[in-house]
Amino acid sequence: MSDSDGTNNRIKYAYFLHGWCPKTGSKSVLASTARKVLVSEYEPRMDQHLFCPGCFTPLVRVPKDKAVFSNGRKACFAHIPTYRSVLCDLRSTKPEGKHYVDEEQAKQAIEDHELVVVSSFLDAPPDASEVKSGVYDQTPVEDIDGPISNVPIARHTGETFRLPTKISTINSLCRNFDHNLYRYYVFPGQRAAMRLVDALVNIRSVTETTDTPRLYYGRILHSFNAGRNPKPSNLRMTKLFANGAIADFYLKDVDSIQTEKGISDTSVNRIVLIWGAITWNGVGLCINRPKWGEYALLPTKYDALLEDA
Ligand SMILES: [Zn+2]
DSSP states (O other): OOOOSOOOOOOOOOOTTOOTTTTTTHHHHHHHHHHEGGGGOGGGGTTTTTTTTTOOEEEEEEEEEESSSSOBBBEEEEEOOGGTTTTOGGSSSSSOOBBBBBBHHHHHHHHHTSHHHHHHHHSSSTTTTTOOSSSSSTTTTOOOOOOOOEOOSSSSSOOOEEEEEEEEHHHHOOOOOOOHSSSSEOTTTTTSEEEHHHEEEGGGGGGGSSSSSSEEEEEEEEEEEOOOHHHHHSEEEEEEEOOOOOOOOOEEEEEHHHHHHHHOOTTTTEEEEEEEOEEEETTTEEEEEOGGGGGEEOOOOGGGGGTTT
16 A cells, blocks of 8 residues: 555654755754654645655655545655655555665664664663763664674575674663654664664554564553562552453552653653553463663653554
8 A cells, every 4th residue: 555545654744844955855854853843733834845764755744724634534744755765664554674785774774873783682771881872862872782683684585794793782772763764773673674663563452472673662550569568679560551362461560660761650641652462360361570771761852753552
């Protein structure tokens, strides 16, 4: 399906920059100076100055003047036919993994911050001496260099590339989350580079346990210390909005660690991102004790990008 039928919600924002030209303009200038506009923030004056976060060609909002289509579907951004020759995976409603022609191309994508290979997430806060401090805030300060690994993202099936990896944290994904949404990531155990926007799984869609960890997001319904006489060493149970087909869904971890991450009794409605596998919790489901680097609260300024949480 193409985005012309108005079902595409993979384009969460458009770059809005007056007078920028897709044929001659600098992409890095666009990415660093344009305002990021949500579908709901669209105004007619922005026409012809909105650009795709994937291919940088012009976007329009459809329908232009209403928040919903006549059939009730929400408005969205769509590409224009003039630039049909520019390939963009965001034209499709169906995410595809990205494959690279050769190792050089993949290495270049890593250098250009378009691709990140995450070999694992941090177990504990990094030693200050290990942290590579970012010159500017696009470089997540919690990432440390991981091993050179064989990564199966070649166009040629079965071929792997030897690539530098990062030992990262979900917190660093949440920083500059809007930019990160359209970067490609290879997460631990995964065999394709996916844009972050396509790798994220809504907790509300989860109805079963899983063995394979994935990246989930959910909205907090309720959070409490499970101790009879609450102490920081007790478990904190953070209940997330869940699928109607299951009893409930919890993020379970020690209170002191959740507190460190800003999760408390008053975190209702905040969005949390968690890397993990889904296990049973009584009659419901949970992600049980993710590692220190495997979950974080999303800064509220990005909530609108995950409006279905
Ligand atoms: Zn595009």
